[in-house]
Amino acid sequence: MPKPLWLLVIGMIINVTGASFLWPLNTVYIHDHLGKTLTIAGLVLMGNAGAGVIGNLIGGALFDRVGGYRSILFGIGVTFTSSLGLVFFHSFIPYLIFLILLGFGGGMVFPSMYAYAGTVWKEGGRKAYNAMYVAQNVGVAVGAAAGGLLASFNFTWIFIGNTVMYLIFFVIAVIGYRNLTHNSASPVVKSVLDERLVIKSKSRFRALIWLCIAYFICWLAYVQWQSTIASFTQDIGISLSHYSLLWTVNGALIVLGQPLLSFVVKNWLRFTKTQIIVGISIFMISFLVASQSHAFIGLMTAMVILTIGEMLVWPAVPTIAGELAPKGREGFYQGVVNSTATGGRMFGPIVGGLIVDLTGIQSMFYVIFFLLIISLFIAVIHDRKIVPEASSQVA
Template sequence: MQQQKQGMVLKWLLIASLINNFAFGLIWPIVTVYVNTSLQQSLVVVGWVMLLIASGQAFGSIISGRLFDRFEPYRLILFGTGAMIAIQVILIFFHGWPSYVINLIIASLLNGWIMALINGYGTLVRSRDGRFVFNMLYFTNNFGMVLGTALLGIIYPFGIAWLFGLAVVLYIGLLVIVRRNFKIDASFSTYKDGEQTSTLPRWNRRLVYSVIIGLVVLWIAYAQWQGNLSVYMTQDLKLPLWQYSLLWSINGLLIAVIQLGMNAFKLTESSKAMWVQIFGGMAMFGVAFLVLPHATSFAGFALAMVVTTLGEVTAFPMIPALVNELTPDNLKGRYQGLVAAAPSVGRAIGPLLGGIVIEQHGYTALFDSGAALVFLTVVALALLIYKGYRQTEKFNEGA
């Protein structure tokens, strides 16, 4: 198969992103229930399992991101997809204790591997502005996860092996797409020709690492919604579980409507709008934590979720876009790998940090400290960007 020279075709990249997250959405949301009930392990063990899964995703993203700049990306994503098919086949037959956890950690590492490579391929799209590309990637990531989670509840009662079987089919479909559409000429993204610098300019490096740390902070905050807040709502406030689940339906619907609307009005392609999205979005996470202490009914939590989703849908896609702008072609994979790893780091340490605060000081302290952490991050990042952005060198800068 000859290499395509026109860059990555956005349509196939988005389809690949959708399939990858659809397939993984069938697997990881059931981990807590399956390990606790079917495998009869304690919630402490469940917590460690979730930590290892998130760590596996982070390591997979970091490793593949660095390799993206050194080796042919096509071979890397081909390997990751093929290995994911193999591990899903193994999970069909071996999902007892502890084989289930061991295989799932490997699967999470491969998922992080594939996600970082998809982000890396996003920097090779030449037909659209980088901000549009990463906004659409964020949309397909979420839509795929929503599809997977929705089917999960229907298929799981028939047995967990059926989930892995469907994941195998999806990853085989992904493999076909990769073989047909991902073999592009990415030589300009590597430094094999020795013509490009292998280090970032000083202020580029400072701002890139700053926004990645900011993304980790946002995910530490977001992880409270995925873990500790479910306990707070159902056990402390005695709200039914379906109300907590409904919050995520609101989240998914808002993400779809807002992102499609932003793309329709081309709001994602403006450099000025990017700054509004990053700082406005981050601030909304802090505002949501200010709402939570006063939420005692579904309406209060729904309001906080709406504010959080507005922050998520505006800030999250723009951070990889900004990193893309601040990194040269030969280093994009490395730093997009770090961007892809940031959510996993936040998910790994967020529930643990939140649990410590709750145990020592209660939920009100969790909400107050969460708001303070987010706002301090916004201020620190704003000062750094105000001081250093004009001194950075721009790569692939949009309109």
Template structure:
């Protein structure tokens, strides 16, 4: 029997569980393939790239099924794929079964990620912007918990990691089975006479915003890959680099909840929020250009993280507010696919720029890319604003 609305707490519980389970598996990919399976780093990189591409496909499929099939069955399908592949990994984690099952898990995770974002638009008790803010906090909290627990479980054997992840996915399946079967009543209705014009007008705004979003993820991925080497070149240790990510988690845990206090203002000034977030992204790379001491790298990460918590949930909020009821799944899938694409190509693009030029050229390229596409987004937004003003004048 369908419920009238999805409870926010169950969506947050689901996000926490699935992100904790996923964080048991993904961070170990390179280390496990290289140290345990004795495959090359290149092979590990290829597997990770394929995983990202497959996740993009999963994001798209998840969005399409959410809109055209049924949200409830879509998320159960995605979780079921995760459960089956994680259980299989518990028993078959040699080569090449590990890589094959990981790719299947990627597809399921793509469906689940898009479904969770799309279900966020169905929560009736809170504004969608509030839901995306808290959802982003819970997903990061799950990643922090997962990476901390992995270090405790891994010495007992890799199979225990996969078994524990399987257990978490099973728990999420039951949560979704009992709590996610909700009616998809419209929370927001559009004037049908303006559907064609509205879709045409919003397309450029959404695409220009997604371009900024993808560039920001490409820049963000430099911290995951190439900046670690840059820090070592400046005399810092691997432990120093790992603490940078601990600092990232601390900033998110401290400041993300603060945004919920100002949710009304942030929603009413969504463009200001997005501009501030992406400009902070660019500013963090300005700091990196001049960084030599460890505190400067921490400062750059702190600025980047503040930009992240402003911009990333803001993108989902902006897109949801712009599209029609029956397009929510599709466009949340596109948002997730944009993030997956940035994660896939980011390390490769960064490595190519560094090898052909320098780290500083990479940082400057990141700044210029963000600014150029951010200007494009604001231009399209201004065009839309003028159109609305003209229509109001005519009336």
């Protein structure tokens, strides 16, 4: 990897480590420590994610207009200030306000980081986005483990750790990203249909929107592990440290499994679309296993299966967005992708919380499985109307 990408990877690790102190335990904190229902907890997380959607779109647009450096610094400034507020204010209303601001600031950072990755190493293709994805999960593994440990003493230590990590990330960004430049090398032309085809802008964006719908559903399902399933683990007597261990294994498996994943992708899943289809199918298996699990070992098995699915799906979608994006619109396209993921995180907790509060956890598993079938169908057909430019000169 080129040096600029290493700087981005290091920054992503620090950023996500700080965020991962808090996000896996949000529902538990709101439900158990602030005394709110799962539905209220879902609404709070919905506000956090909704602010993230806005931050994603603004951050992506700012990358195209004023560059990633200013966009990233502004986003970090918001997240640092918000996490500092959480250190001193622990009642429900301040928690709600600062969590929304954290969502907005974090949302601004991610599309710029991914757009930077795609532009500083265009010839890397999927490798650049996968490097950022792996960096995220190194942060998840470290942050979730540390967060569970800190929470066992006092939740205030989570907020302090969060603040310190954002401060470190800010310093790295100020020093390392000021002179970050785009690679001028010509990109390898690819499409989601065939690497030899160049596709129309309208068809590109249409294909991206359809794919993002499938992506949204996947995140709607995935986020249940951070919300309703997190609370479910408490109901069946699994400790916070053991629940955090699920996410530690998730992150560790993503990092350690990269050599095997590269071998599988190179030999059997060479097309990005195929990776997404197989990944969604694995998601479905994971939720089937989780629905029948009432002990830690069963949920750990389901988490391992889920992780294999996300290793295929999560890096593939921004890769396609990078391939589809016209020159000068990289930030916007990554903003759309990141806002889709954030939208899934926004509606997932409230949808899951309502289902569980009204009908129970098993119903939630059934609904999620049905939604994943829809996602799989959309992933299969999303690119069917992409038209090669060579076949028509009409826009």
